[in-house]
Amino acid sequence: QAVLTQPAxxxxxxxxxxxxxxxxxxxxxVDTYRIYWYQQKPGSPPQYLLRYKSDSDxxxxxxxxxxxxxxxxxxxxxxxxxxxGLQSEDEADYYCMIWDSSGCVFxxxxxxxxx
Amino acid sequence: EVQxxxxxxxxxxxxxxxxxxxxxxxxTFSAFSMSWVRQAPGKGLEWVSSIKQDGDExxxxxxxxxxFTISRDNTKNSLSLQxxxxxxxxxxxxxxxxxxxxxxxxxxxxxxxALVTVTS
Numbered sequence: 001q002a003v004l005t006q007p008a009x010x011x012x013x014x015x016x017x018x019x020x021x022x023x024x025x026x027x028x029x030v031d032t033y034r035i036y037w038y039q040q041k042p043g044s045p046p047q048y049l050l051r052y053k054s055d056s057d058x059x060x061x062x063x064x065x066x067x068x069x070x071x072x073x074x075x076x077x078x079x080x081x082x083x084x085g086l087q088s089e090d091e092a093d094y095y096c097m098i099w100d101s102s103g104c105v106f107x108x109x110x111x112x113x114x115x
Numbered sequence: 116e117v118q119x120x121x122x123x124x125x126x127x128x129x130x131x132x133x134x135x136x137x138x139x140x141x142x143t144f145s146a147f148s149m150s151w152v153r154q155a156p157g158k159g160l161e162w163v164s165s166i167k168q169d170g171d172e173x174x175x176x177x178x179x180x181x182x183f184t185i186s187r188d189n190t191k192n193s194l195s196l197q198x199x200x201x202x203x204x205x206x207x208x209x210x211x212x213x214x215x216x217x218x219x220x221x222x223x224x225x226x227x228x229a230l231v232t233v234t235s
Contacts, residue, residue, distance in 0.1 A: 034220070036221050038160070040160075045210055045225035045226065045227060045228060046160060046210075046222075047225075048223045051220075051221055062223070095159065095160050097162075097220075099219060102176075102177065103162060103165065103174045103175070103176060104162035104176075105162065106152075106159060106160040106161060106162060107159075108159050
């Protein structure tokens with residue numbers, strides 16, 4: 001089982017919210033980790049969006065709009081990237097990441113389509 | 116302006132070696148941890164290696180341990196990745212990424228990447 005699991009794809013309409021999930025392997029407690037989120041558009045390197053562990057331990061990337069936010073669903077053992085008011089420019093691949101005992105681990109990525 | 120510029124990518128046969136370099140500018144290189152992240156064509160991101168500011172602490176993904184070596188020269192604002200025993204599955208775009216002053220994460224600035232192709 002992968003350490004971090006993300007849905008391969010997600011579609012949403014302009015102006016609507018989008019919730020991207022990053023599920024941690026069952027033996028890893030989401031409460032323990034800072035979860036990092038990245039956005040990557042075709043032909044470009046990834047861009048750091050934000051970090052979320054709790055409401056008191058979070059960080060927005062430099063210049064990242066406030067409509068990108070992080071949260072957690074403890075019952076699902078998952079981190080969540082919430083994008084409010086989707087825009088066409090938000091169409092991209094999104095990756096979650098943690099640092100565990102082995103080093104840095106990325107999720108497989110979610111391709112977000114805005115249609 | 117923070118800039119990271121990778122070089123050294125290319126075509127190499129399985130079992131061969133290659134050395135990637137990343138030259139940094141626009142920030143105090145010696146104050147930040149640095150990392151390499153790769154992305155195979157059409158695939159997701161995979162962390163490869165990280166190094167602390169003074170080079171004393173290094174980490175590698177299991178698949179490259181013993182084959183890749185990360186290093187840095189703070190006098191030249193340069194990060195390197197020496198890759199030996201290359202395999203077809205090492206083919207990817209390799210990104211140089213800046214970490215933080217007190218931790219490895221997040222990677223807040225990335226280079227444009229260097230393409231490594233391992234093929235016979």
